[in-house]
Amino acid sequence: MNDQANGVVERLDVVPESIASWNRNDTTWMLGLFGTAIGAGTLFLPINAGIGGFWPLMALALLAFPMTFYAHRGLTRFVLSGREGADITDVVEEHFGKSAGAMITLLYFFAIFPILLIYSVALTNTVGSFLEHQLHITPPPRAALAFLLIMGLLAVVRCGERFIVKAMSLMVYPFIVALLFLAIFLIPHWTGGILSTATTFPELSAFIPTLWLAIPVMVFSFNHTPIISAFAVDQKRQYGENAEVRS
Numbered sequence: 001m002n003d004q005a006n007g008v009v010e011r012l013d014v015v016p017e018s019i020a021s022w023n024r025n026d027t028t029w030m031l032g033l034f035g036t037a038i039g040a041g042t043l044f045l046p047i048n049a050g051i052g053g054f055w056p057l058m059a060l061a062l063l064a065f066p067m068t069f070y071a072h073r074g075l076t077r078f079v080l081s082g083r084e085g086a087d088i089t090d091v092v093e094e095h096f097g098k099s100a101g102a103m104i105t106l107l108y109f110f111a112i113f114p115i116l117l118i119y120s121v122a123l124t125n126t127v128g129s130f131l132e133h134q135l136h137i138t139p140p141p142r143a144a145l146a147f148l149l150i151m152g153l154l155a156v157v158r159c160g161e162r163f164i165v166k167a168m169s170l171m172v173y174p175f176i177v178a179l180l181f182l183a184i185f186l187i188p189h190w191t192g193g194i195l196s197t198a199t200t201f202p203e204l205s206a207f208i209p210t211l212w213l214a215i216p217v218m219v220f221s222f223n224h225t226p227i228i229s230a231f232a233v234d235q236k237r238q239y240g241e242n243a244e245v246r247s
Contacts, residue, residue: 029165030169031169031172032164032169033227037222037224053197053202055198056207057194059211060215063218064222075228076231080232080236080243085237087229087232088232108225111225112225115226124149165227165230
């Protein structure tokens with residue numbers, strides 16, 4: 001009996017190779033998730049984090065992984081706890097009822113909507129500047145340019161989830177190459193000025209407010225919540241009961 005029980009335990013502990021091994025779908029989602037935060041993480045975070053000096057930057061470096069990983073893993077598991085094919089709005093309603101579900105869904109919307117506004121403004125500014133300074137073309141009126149860009153993004157959304165994730169994963173490669181090129185190119189211009197602040201620990205009255213103001217920037221820079229629901233639904237569709245292990 002003991003041998004039989006041990007055999008059952010061993011079989012339960014063994015994860016099938018198709019579930020345990022890394023596959024192409026994992027790579028696509030990894031790059032897609034990276035693409036949801038790569039812009040803010042590389043543009044906004046270094047500037048705002050570096051202003052506070054060395055020690056606030058080190059504190060943010062220590063907090064970044066646990067705050068990002070555990071928060072997103074918890075959200076993913078919450079979506080996975082629902083029925084097959086249910087996204088975050090369906091799962092919220094399933095667990096908390098229709099009224100509470102509508103309230104939580106509304107809060108979730110307001111958590112993502114400011115991100116859309118920020119990126120819409122940034123995209124309009126970037127495209128307008130690119131047309132004017134690089135292509136030497138007079139950009140259209142700002143309202144018309146913003147409308148055209150948003151319509152273009154909505155057209156991409158209409159292509160479906162798989163197309164969006166694949167497109168985002170492909171766009172990550174040239175961005176990474178550009179970042180590596182700029183990082184190497186700027187090495188001769190390093191001054192090491194931030195290291196001069198490492199010799200003395202700042203006063204708590206200055207350290208805590210600096211860290212407190214930098215944490216929202218860090219959260220925004222590593223925010224993958226807009227795509228987490230689609231990620232969880234796809235994982236559950238592909239792996240079923242083993243989706244939580246894969247996620």
